[in-house]
Structure formats: structure tokens, C-alpha cells
Amino acid sequence: MAKKKKKISSEEKLSADDLGIVKKKTITKKKTSKKSSSKKTTTKKKTTKKTTKKKTTKKTKKKTTKKVIKKTDFIQSSCNVGLVGHVDHGKTTLVKALSGTWTEKYSDEINRGITIKLGYAEAAIDQCPNCNLIIAESVANNLRKSKKDQKGMCPNCGTKLNFKRRISFVDAPGHEILMATMLSGASLMDGALLLIAANEECPQPQTREHLAALGIAKIENIIIIQNKIDAVGKERAIEHYNQIKDFVKGTIAENAPIIPTSAIFNSNIDLISEKIEEIIPSPDLDHDSEFLFNIARSFDVNKPGSEIEKINGGVIGGSIITGTISVGEEIEIRPGFRSKEGKYSTIITTVESIYEGRNSLNSAKPGGLIAIGTKLDPSLTRSDQLIGNVAGIPGTLPDVQYSVEIEAHLLKEVLGAEEEIAVTPIIKNELIMIVVGTSLSAGVVEKIGKKNTITLKLKRPICALDGSIVAISRRIKNRFRLIGYGYLIS
Structure with a gap:
């Protein structure tokens, strides 16, 4: 996901370089003409201005054409x-x-x-x-x-x-x-x-x-x-x-x-x-359901020392699961921002830009990995602070969950360890790490139910659909190791 580069128009470039040089030359010639009363200087002055204007128009036209081609010809990834x-x-x-x-x-x-x-x-x-x-x-x-x-x-x-x-x-x-x-x-x-x-x-x-x-x-x-x-x-x-x-x-x-x-x-x-x-064929993608976006990255694209009026809003990156989104639409991000008191607040913002790699899009659909530029204060998105959140049209996202019930299925052996370690049953009050979509959280087991169900009280809330796949890990020798999987019930 590429950084949004600051675009300088051809006119700005010329005013900084070519026009500055022309102006300096004109003043010099003007002083000379006063002493010599030469008409030749006036002619040169007019010619120089005309040439400069012609160059500016030509370069500006070229830049605009390139931008239009870039937006209309690019085909978004489908897999x-x-x-x-x-x-x-x-x-x-x-x-x-x-x-x-x-x-x-x-x-x-x-x-x-x-x-x-x-x-x-x-x-x-x-x-x-x-x-x-x-x-x-x-x-x-x-x-x-x-x-x-x-x-x-x-x-x-x-x-x-x-x-x-x-x-x-x-x-x-x-x-x-x-x-x-x-x-x-x-x-x-x-x-x-x-x-x-x-x-x-x-x-x-x-x-x-x-x-x-x-x-x-x-x-x-x-x-x-x-x-x-x-x-x-x-x-x-x-x-x-x-x-x-x-x-x-x-x-x-x-x-x-x-x-x-x-x-x-x-x-x-x-x-x-x-x-x-x-x-690996392109999957059948759901363009008609409500827009749902898994956030896998978030960052600030502004360079240190940028002027306030030129600062770009925060960027979120990931993949569209269902639906479509266009520039100018309003989106909601859940669970949202965590305050110093530990409470989470839903975020509402507007889509300012959409990119796949270096290619700018007016709208995006499921398939591929995209970056969405927003109106958010970049301090909210820097250093991947919004990883694990989901974005959607306001009012359409699942509820934020501080406690979840999971239908758990354990593996026979712990994965990722050098030696063979058998997986023992999950017990009450045990600390378990779960990954749902791009969301990572840890929770304490509050209840062991029938049919392999466990209830976790989460330290960080999640926002996910019922039936979502859950990866379950346990702390073994100071590392969380994968011990099973499950499905989100509530």
C-alpha cells in the first residue's frame, strides 16, 4: 500500500524555477534598455513571457491526461x-x-x-x-x-x-x-x-x-x-x-x-x-451485501514537519469482505478508539481516497488489498493502532463484544514448538488468545459449556459476525502456541 505522494503542479514548478529566472532576466534587460533606449529588449521580454506561458499550458495538460488514464484504466485485483x-x-x-x-x-x-x-x-x-x-x-x-x-x-x-x-x-x-x-x-x-x-x-x-x-x-x-x-x-x-x-x-x-x-x-x-x-481461481465475490472491511494495517502518511494545511488524514489498509465503497462515503469503524480510561468509542469518518498500490480508485469492491484515506486525525491511525477493527456503513456493523462464546475444537498436538506437546483440555480461568479475522484479543475462560463451548471475557473487545472462524492459542513456555480453532457463537 503506497504512500500518498504530494503532487506539485507544473505551474508551481515553473513559478519556483523558470518564472523566477525569467523575472530576473527581465529586470536586468529593463535597466539596460533605459540607458540604451533599445526596442530590442522589449521584444525579447514579450517573447520570453509568451514561451513561458506556452510551456506551462503544455505541461499542465500532460499531467491531467495521465491522471485520468490512471484512474479509468486500472483493474482492481480479484484474488x-x-x-x-x-x-x-x-x-x-x-x-x-x-x-x-x-x-x-x-x-x-x-x-x-x-x-x-x-x-x-x-x-x-x-x-x-x-x-x-x-x-x-x-x-x-x-x-x-x-x-x-x-x-x-x-x-x-x-x-x-x-x-x-x-x-x-x-x-x-x-x-x-x-x-x-x-x-x-x-x-x-x-x-x-x-x-x-x-x-x-x-x-x-x-x-x-x-x-x-x-x-x-x-x-x-x-x-x-x-x-x-x-x-x-x-x-x-x-x-x-x-x-x-x-x-x-x-x-x-x-x-x-x-x-x-x-x-x-x-x-x-x-x-x-x-x-x-x-x-488459485478468483473467488465468487459478494458485491451486493453491506460494505464490510477488515482492517489489517493503519498508518500516517505525513512526513515529520509537514505544514498543517497540507496534512493528509489517517489511512486504513486491508481487504473488502463484502459490498463496495466510494470516495466521499461515510464509514464507521468498530470497536474504535481506546481512551486512556480503557473505554472504546466508535469512529465515524469520510473516505477521502482509495488506493491499490500506487493506483488511485474512485470506488473499490471485494478482491485485492486496498488502502482507504480518511479524514481521521493521523494520530489515531499511526503505528497500526486500528489493526483488528472493522469498517462499514454507519449502523450496519455487528455489535462490539466484550464477552464471546466459542465452539472450540482442539488439536492433538501443540503446533510451532520444537518438541511434541499434547494439547490438554481448556480449563476455567485460563488465559486464551484468539484471532478472529484481523482482530487479536486475549480473554479469561469464564465458563466451560456443553458441546465443546467456552465463554471468554475479553481484555480487548472485538466486532465480528456470528460463525466467524476463530484461531485459539495458549501460552506455552512464554509463547502463545496454536492449539485449536473454533466458531464464534455470540
């Missing part, structure tokens, strides 16, 4: 593809190879070399009308024989590629302490690429945990990427492939294709984009 797997197995590098975008943008991520926040990128999927090759646009451009060759051409036969659809990528963190962030990202995914590095034994702890999370989120369209094959020999690659087959047997990914790749060397990346089109 969200997640990248999951153990830390340092190459998820962010693969996103870069498929889309041309490096999703690690924050200083902590760059310094540590790992994904900490959910990363977003978009890619156009194209098809060759001649040889029927299906390939991501960025991948096709990377396969050009020479940088001088025209972009957007088929790398096989040189025919102009036709646009097929646009997809968004959700780059989920792989570190064990960021499992809650990964679970939030899973709620936005329509399909997933499960990355497993060939230079490590399979499965690693978070490989197992992330695959289970995909099962909980009911994400069945999965492609397994056997990455980093450049780091091992042929025999080890075959041995590792067999480890993957044994690992996924009996799971949701048992029949998933396995593609050996080297993301860093762009090896077999073209096969991945082809398989995405085959395995």
Missing part, C-alpha cells in the same frame, strides 16, 4: 494469494520475483532481514494469444533477452501479451513470535504459496504451524514451493522433495503441486505464475 512458511525460507524474495515489489519496507525489517508486518504487492497475470503462455507481467519482463526489448511481450514467441487478471500478494511473517500476525493475514487469503527451503529439514516448526493455520482458515488452494534448490545438490533436492511429500500426507495440502525453485535466481518463477492461474 489474494498468501505466502507462508518458516522464517527465512524466501517468501519476500519470491514476492519480488513475481511482482517486482520488495515488501520489507520498515527499518526493523530491513535491519533484521525478516518480515515483521504483513507485506503487500500486486501483479498482473497475462496470457499470450499466440502460444497461450500464462505468466506474471513482471516475470515476463525479467525474461527479456535484452533490456532494450519491449516490455509486455511473450518471452517464448515475442507476441504482445493480453491482460488476464490482477492478483494481490500477502507476505506473512514466518517467525514464531509473529504467529498472530500470520493468522490475521490468513483471514485475507484466497489461496497460498507454502514455501519450504530445500537446505533445511522438512518440516520446520513454523512450516507445520502455518500449514495448520491454512487448514483452520479453510484455504484449500495451495501450491508448495520447494525453494533454495540452488543451495543443494540434485540428490539432496530429491530427498527433500520426498520429505515434503511425507509431511503433507493426510493434510489439506496432500495433493498440492510441488515446484522446485530458486527465487533469488528467478529459476522456475514462470511456472509459479502459471500454476497460480490454474490452482
Whole structure:
């Protein structure tokens, strides 16, 4: 989700540079003309002004045309593809190879070399009308024989590629302490690429945990990427492939294709984009129901020291679940803002802008990941303060819940731990962490009911629909580990 850049018109640029220079020259010539009484100076002065005016009109017209094309020609993404797997197995590098975008943008991520926040990128999927090759646009451009060759051409036969659809990528963190962030990202995914590095034994702890999370989120369209094959020999690659087959047997990914790749060397990346089109179709999207938006990010796009009159409102990012939204419409955000007293207040604001990546939209529908610029004070949205909230048309959102009842289903073993740990039943007064959509909360078990139901008193309220999928985690050795899933009853 790109930052909203300040736009400077051509007239402003000229008044700061070209017009200033012209003015200075004119004054100099005027003084000379007084002494010499030359008519030549007057002629030059008029010519200079006329030329400057012509340049200004031409540049302004060009800027306006570009803006209109940008808004009318862009087609919104229709599918969200997640990248999951153990830390340092190459998820962010693969996103870069498929889309041309490096999703690690924050200083902590760059310094540590790992994904900490959910990363977003978009890619156009194209098809060759001649040889029927299906390939991501960025991948096709990377396969050009020479940088001088025209972009957007088929790398096989040189025919102009036709646009097929646009997809968004959700780059989920792989570190064990960021499992809650990964679970939030899973709620936005329509399909997933499960990355497993060939230079490590399979499965690693978070490989197992992330695959289970995909099962909980009911994400069945999965492609397994056997990455980093450049780091091992042929025999080890075959041995590792067999480890993957044994690992996924009996799971949701048992029949998933396995593609050996080297993301860093762009090896077999073209096969991945082809398989995405085959395995992960765009889902049937609900455009007619009430607008419902899961907030997965929130931030302040203003630079320090910005002038007050030029400050942009706070931005919320995520995915539309149902309905549509347009610039100028009013939205409500729940549970909302937490005061110093610990109370939550619903927020009402207006949509000022809508973006997918760097592309401005007048309205947005389900599918893809978008950023919504609002009239909110940016102090309310900075540093992801509104993660876990939902947005909708005022008066249409579910009630804010401080206590919830969950139909719980526990796993046999704790996921994500190095050793095997059996999952014991949930007990009264136990602290449990839950993730519902993009919302994360912890609660104390107040009641154990019949038919696997538990009642939690939440420390942070949630706003979610009945029947929503809930991921359940328990604190084990100073880490919250995934122990089960459930469905929200009330």
C-alpha cells in the first residue's frame, strides 16, 4: 500500500524555477534598455513571457491526461494469494520475483532481514494469444533477452501479451513470535504459496504451524514451493522433495503441486505464475451485501514537519469482505478508539481516497488489498493502532463484544514448538488468545459449556459476525502456541 505522494503542479514548478529566472532576466534587460533606449529588449521580454506561458499550458495538460488514464484504466485485483512458511525460507524474495515489489519496507525489517508486518504487492497475470503462455507481467519482463526489448511481450514467441487478471500478494511473517500476525493475514487469503527451503529439514516448526493455520482458515488452494534448490545438490533436492511429500500426507495440502525453485535466481518463477492461474481461481465475490472491511494495517502518511494545511488524514489498509465503497462515503469503524480510561468509542469518518498500490480508485469492491484515506486525525491511525477493527456503513456493523462464546475444537498436538506437546483440555480461568479475522484479543475462560463451548471475557473487545472462524492459542513456555480453532457463537 503506497504512500500518498504530494503532487506539485507544473505551474508551481515553473513559478519556483523558470518564472523566477525569467523575472530576473527581465529586470536586468529593463535597466539596460533605459540607458540604451533599445526596442530590442522589449521584444525579447514579450517573447520570453509568451514561451513561458506556452510551456506551462503544455505541461499542465500532460499531467491531467495521465491522471485520468490512471484512474479509468486500472483493474482492481480479484484474488489474494498468501505466502507462508518458516522464517527465512524466501517468501519476500519470491514476492519480488513475481511482482517486482520488495515488501520489507520498515527499518526493523530491513535491519533484521525478516518480515515483521504483513507485506503487500500486486501483479498482473497475462496470457499470450499466440502460444497461450500464462505468466506474471513482471516475470515476463525479467525474461527479456535484452533490456532494450519491449516490455509486455511473450518471452517464448515475442507476441504482445493480453491482460488476464490482477492478483494481490500477502507476505506473512514466518517467525514464531509473529504467529498472530500470520493468522490475521490468513483471514485475507484466497489461496497460498507454502514455501519450504530445500537446505533445511522438512518440516520446520513454523512450516507445520502455518500449514495448520491454512487448514483452520479453510484455504484449500495451495501450491508448495520447494525453494533454495540452488543451495543443494540434485540428490539432496530429491530427498527433500520426498520429505515434503511425507509431511503433507493426510493434510489439506496432500495433493498440492510441488515446484522446485530458486527465487533469488528467478529459476522456475514462470511456472509459479502459471500454476497460480490454474490452482488459485478468483473467488465468487459478494458485491451486493453491506460494505464490510477488515482492517489489517493503519498508518500516517505525513512526513515529520509537514505544514498543517497540507496534512493528509489517517489511512486504513486491508481487504473488502463484502459490498463496495466510494470516495466521499461515510464509514464507521468498530470497536474504535481506546481512551486512556480503557473505554472504546466508535469512529465515524469520510473516505477521502482509495488506493491499490500506487493506483488511485474512485470506488473499490471485494478482491485485492486496498488502502482507504480518511479524514481521521493521523494520530489515531499511526503505528497500526486500528489493526483488528472493522469498517462499514454507519449502523450496519455487528455489535462490539466484550464477552464471546466459542465452539472450540482442539488439536492433538501443540503446533510451532520444537518438541511434541499434547494439547490438554481448556480449563476455567485460563488465559486464551484468539484471532478472529484481523482482530487479536486475549480473554479469561469464564465458563466451560456443553458441546465443546467456552465463554471468554475479553481484555480487548472485538466486532465480528456470528460463525466467524476463530484461531485459539495458549501460552506455552512464554509463547502463545496454536492449539485449536473454533466458531464464534455470540
